[in-house]
Amino acid sequence: MKNRETDILIIGAGPAGMVAAMTAIQSNPTKQVIVIKPYEKSQVPCGIPYVFGNTLGTVEKNAMPCGSGPIADKIQKIIDTVQSVDIENKTITALNHTIKFDKLIFATGSIPFVHKNFQDGLELENVFTIDKEYHKVEELKNYLEEREKVIVIGDGFIGVEMATELASVGKEVTLIGGRHILGFSFDEDMAIEAEEIMRDLGVKLALGEHAKHIIRKDKMATGIELCDGTFFETDVIILATGYQPNTALAKDAGLKLTGYDGIWVDEFMRTRNKDIFAVGDCSGRRDFITRDSSKVMLASTSAAEARVAGGSLYKIKHLKGFDGTIAIFSTMIGNRAFASAGVTEKRATDENIDYVSGFAQGMNRHPATIPDASKQSVKLIAMRESGRIIGGQVIGDKEAGEIINIIGLAIESKLTIHSLISLQVATQPLLTAAPTTYPIVLAAQNILKITH
Amino acid sequence: MKNRETDILIIGAGPAGMVAAMTAIQSNPTKQVIVIKPYEKSQVPCGIPYVFGNTLGTVEKNAMPCGSGPIADKIQKIIDTVQSVDIENKTITALNHTIKFDKLIFATGSIPFVHKNFQDGLELENVFTIDKEYHKVEELKNYLEEREKVIVIGDGFIGVEMATELASVGKEVTLIGGRHILGFSFDEDMAIEAEEIMRDLGVKLALGEHAKHIIRKDKMATGIELCDGTFFETDVIILATGYQPNTALAKDAGLKLTGYDGIWVDEFMRTRNKDIFAVGDCSGRRDFITRDSSKVMLASTSAAEARVAGGSLYKIKHLKGFDGTIAIFSTMIGNRAFASAGVTEKRATDENIDYVSGFAQGMNRHPATIPDASKQSVKLIAMRESGRIIGGQVIGDKEAGEIINIIGLAIESKLTIHSLISLQVATQPLLTAAPTTYPIVLAAQNILKITH
Numbered sequence: 046m047k048n049r050e051t052d053i054l055i056i057g058a059g060p061a062g063m064v065a066a067m068t069a070i071q072s073n074p075t076k077q078v079i080v081i082k083p084y085e086k087s088q089v090p091c092g093i094p095y096v097f098g099n100t101l102g103t104v105e106k107n108a109m110p111c112g113s114g115p116i117a118d119k120i121q122k123i124i125d126t127v128q129s130v131d132i133e134n135k136t137i138t139a140l141n142h143t144i145k146f147d148k149l150i151f152a153t154g155s156i157p158f159v160h161k162n163f164q165d166g167l168e169l170e171n172v173f174t175i176d177k178e179y180h181k182v183e184e185l186k187n188y189l190e191e192r193e194k195v196i197v198i199g200d201g202f203i204g205v206e207m208a209t210e211l212a213s214v215g216k217e218v219t220l221i222g223g224r225h226i227l228g229f230s231f232d233e234d235m236a237i238e239a240e241e242i243m244r245d246l247g248v249k250l251a252l253g254e255h256a257k258h259i260i261r262k263d264k265m266a267t268g269i270e271l272c273d274g275t276f277f278e279t280d281v282i283i284l285a286t287g288y289q290p291n292t293a294l295a296k297d298a299g300l301k302l303t304g305y306d307g308i309w310v311d312e313f314m315r316t317r318n319k320d321i322f323a324v325g326d327c328s329g330r331r332d333f334i335t336r337d338s339s340k341v342m343l344a345s346t347s348a349a350e351a352r353v354a355g356g357s358l359y360k361i362k363h364l365k366g367f368d369g370t371i372a373i374f375s376t377m378i379g380n381r382a383f384a385s386a387g388v389t390e391k392r393a394t395d396e397n398i399d400y401v402s403g404f405a406q407g408m409n410r411h412p413a414t415i416p417d418a419s420k421q422s423v424k425l426i427a428m429r430e431s432g433r434i435i436g437g438q439v440i441g442d443k444e445a446g447e448i449i450n451i452i453g454l455a456i457e458s459k460l461t462i463h464s465l466i467s468l469q470v471a472t473q474p475l476l477t478a479a480p481t482t483y484p485i486v487l488a489a490q491n492i493l494k495i496t497h
Numbered sequence: 498m499k500n501r502e503t504d505i506l507i508i509g510a511g512p513a514g515m516v517a518a519m520t521a522i523q524s525n526p527t528k529q530v531i532v533i534k535p536y537e538k539s540q541v542p543c544g545i546p547y548v549f550g551n552t553l554g555t556v557e558k559n560a561m562p563c564g565s566g567p568i569a570d571k572i573q574k575i576i577d578t579v580q581s582v583d584i585e586n587k588t589i590t591a592l593n594h595t596i597k598f599d600k601l602i603f604a605t606g607s608i609p610f611v612h613k614n615f616q617d618g619l620e621l622e623n624v625f626t627i628d629k630e631y632h633k634v635e636e637l638k639n640y641l642e643e644r645e646k647v648i649v650i651g652d653g654f655i656g657v658e659m660a661t662e663l664a665s666v667g668k669e670v671t672l673i674g675g676r677h678i679l680g681f682s683f684d685e686d687m688a689i690e691a692e693e694i695m696r697d698l699g700v701k702l703a704l705g706e707h708a709k710h711i712i713r714k715d716k717m718a719t720g721i722e723l724c725d726g727t728f729f730e731t732d733v734i735i736l737a738t739g740y741q742p743n744t745a746l747a748k749d750a751g752l753k754l755t756g757y758d759g760i761w762v763d764e765f766m767r768t769r770n771k772d773i774f775a776v777g778d779c780s781g782r783r784d785f786i787t788r789d790s791s792k793v794m795l796a797s798t799s800a801a802e803a804r805v806a807g808g809s810l811y812k813i814k815h816l817k818g819f820d821g822t823i824a825i826f827s828t829m830i831g832n833r834a835f836a837s838a839g840v841t842e843k844r845a846t847d848e849n850i851d852y853v854s855g856f857a858q859g860m861n862r863h864p865a866t867i868p869d870a871s872k873q874s875v876k877l878i879a880m881r882e883s884g885r886i887i888g889g890q891v892i893g894d895k896e897a898g899e900i901i902n903i904i905g906l907a908i909e910s911k912l913t914i915h916s917l918i919s920l921q922v923a924t925q926p927l928l929t930a931a932p933t934t935y936p937i938v939l940a941a942q943n944i945l946k947i948t949h
Contacts, residue, residue, distance in 0.1 A: 446928030447899035476898025
């Protein structure tokens with residue numbers, strides 16, 4: 046057992062842990078920072094689906110870079126598994142280390158969530174969750190190598206990406222999901238476009254009927270039965286049914302959990318103990334619009350939280366904390382990008398928000414005769430009376446991945462459609478829509494038409 | 498001579514005129530809108546350079562769409578050349594029409610600016626400006642067909658785009674410009690990357706020495722002599738030396754001109770006469786940061802002004818007018834996109850602004866092993882004390898064309914780097930930089946490091 050001491054200790058080295066470490070050093074150059082993590086190698090979390098198709102093709106290609114340069118080099122890394130946290134004595138105990146700290150950041154991430162209907166399947170040889178640990182990804186990759194039929198349960202973006210990547214290398218893939226895929230992030234009108242592409246890519250979609258249970262024979266699953274009795278035979282089942290905060294350690298240490306069992310934090314990512322922070326998927330998240338508990342888990346959001354925490358360890362000094370997740374994300378299905386931020390129309394209805402929406406569709410180049418021009422669609426959602434922008438959805442070519450970030454900035458800055466109708470944008474024939482029909486502006490104009 | 502009457506009359510049908518017409522109808526559905534323009538066919542202004550290479554290849558492919566749908570169909574178009582505007586009697590006189598109006602919008606655009614050193618060249622057969630009229634573009638295209646050596650004078654984006662497109666179809670092109678190309682929009686560190694690509698594409702760059710005059714023989718230019726005596730022989734000279742507001746008509750009508758001879762307007766694009774508006778390149782522009790007169794001419798800015806005017810014809814009702822140009826633009830050189838908004842470091846120095854800048858470079862996909870990953874660079878410029886963002890420059894793949902629009906929104910919304918360091922962005926392996934190294938955030942963090 047080695048005894049160590051440090052100024053700042055971070056448990057976990059995912060995106061949240063690493064960004065917290067980097068920011069802590071940048072903000073406190075004289076302090077010592079230790080990151081403790083259970084395994085040497087990590088995977089880029091969002092890159093995992095691409096290990097299974099030809100996009101990356103190997104687990105090795107998705108290795109998370111450790112970072113280099115003067116700041117990254119100052120982070121001390123310890124490979125060990127933390128067993129307990131003693132808040133009063135400011136000490137953690139791992140298998141082979143005890144470490145005293147002044148400031149502690151929990152960045153313990155999330156673990157797969159498995160619905161109770163499927164938990165008995167976890168003991169079977171051919172039922173998998175998508176675990177973010179390096180060797181578990183490798184294990185699944187190897188197991189799939191010689192199997193043909195795969196069922197993916199879950200219509201979130203991980204499920205969708207896994208299904209399309211597996212189909213791209215010839216697997217016979219069935220995705221079982223809700224009424225529409227990506228239903229949390231897209232309204233029906235946008236989601237059906239994604240579904241069409243998935244079907245074209247050879248993914249069989251079984252939507253609208255819940256999976257009832259796993260059918261087994263000895264130590265193997267043979268298929269899935271839906272609530273309406275439909276049976277799908279399979280060689281492998283992948284449960285892409287979400288993640289839950291990994292907070293057993295924090296709970297045992299006596300920290301308050303909240304909402305979906307994330308660690309309770311204030312806007313500067315502090316727990317009730319001002320020396321202890323939590324960032325990333327293990328933190329208790331609030332929604333940006335309603336401030337209700339949020340289940341959204343995104344590496345980009347984790348990074349933003351980590352930057353707030355890393356800069357607030359010794360004093361709150363930034364103008365702005367982390368004021369709730371705007372649930373901003375993007376993905377690629379076939380050769381189309383789908384991106385969403387804030388609330389959908391469906392969620393606005395569920396949340397009893399008096400909203401209006403505006404839609405615009407055009408080409409992503411101008412004139413439309415530019416060789417790689419393709420369609421681009423933008424939907425904006427705003428509060429009816431104030432015009433405050435609270436959501437957006439984009440479908441387009443790869444640039445849609447950044448267009449959503451324009452909408453995200455508008456949401457986060459609480460701008461209204463009035464700011465967008467005369468928005469100054471750069472437009473260029475080879476790069477963007479026409480100045481006359483820039484879709485964010487047109488969508489905002491269409492909202493204005495409704496409200497006036 | 499036909500006599501007509503209308504509620505709203507718009508002179509000019511470029512991007513500004515057409516957007517003003519569309520917005521006027523949307524905002525005032527019961528009013529009649531007439532657009533008067535001298536020619537039937539128009540070109541997409543920003544698409545003109547691409548007519549000369551293989552990107553579009555023909556003038557026809559760059560035809561400006563007239564717009565269709567219920568709103569566009571309500572616009573009445575008259576092909577005629579306006580001769581005079583009688584403000585007192587609210588009537589214009591064209592060659593074949595007189596039209597009485599209630600509200601008038603000048604959208605007369607801009608005409609090529611030619612430096613006095615070259616004005617004598619305009620009478621020569623092989624010296625051209627880049628005029629936006631359809632038949633003039635066609636004329637230049639035809640003339641170039643059988644010529645080999647071309648000199649482009651001007652290092653702005655039109656000059657750069659013309660030079661690269663002409664080189665791409667085998668012309669021997671020399672571009673004569675200032676110390677660095679695109680010097681108005683990019684600092685030296687960014688511009689040299691553009692210059693390297695241009696040289697790789699076969700464009701000869703003659704930078705840092707002004708062109709003194711055109712050398713002629715009879716009715717033909719034979720070359721250009723620089724101030725240091727260097728001589729460049731050529732078959733054709735293209736003057737891409739900027740544009741000036743086309744305001745002779747407005748001046749004759751007695752309207753006040755300002756700055757670089759644009760029509761003076763307030764923030765809602767109104768001239769001193771509240772029934773007469775001016776939008777687009779013919780309007781007198783102010784800079785967003787300093788409110789000094791601005792020479793910047795961009796179709797996207799014109800469209801924003803036109804939206805403000807079209808919505809403000811009968812009553813000022815929007816929360817926000819047009820509060821100065823942020824000079825936001827993008828272009829593509831080879832397979833790299835270059836984009837800029839707000840002030841450069843150079844201009845900040847010239848304007849005596851106490852600024853700081855932050856730079857970040859990374860990959861536009863994550864992990865970097867994603868097949869189409871390439872480098873992405875972002876520079877942000879902020880006021881030192883307040884952290885207010887006043888400029889940004891981006892180099893990357895095509896998505897850079899939208900990344901600049903995130904920065905543009907930050908500039909226009911007067912956000913500070915504090916908003917950006919914890920910015921929530923969508924990141925995705927196939928679409929964007931990593932959540933841990935998103936370049937706008939890192940550039941903002943690097944500014945914070947300097948100022949704290």
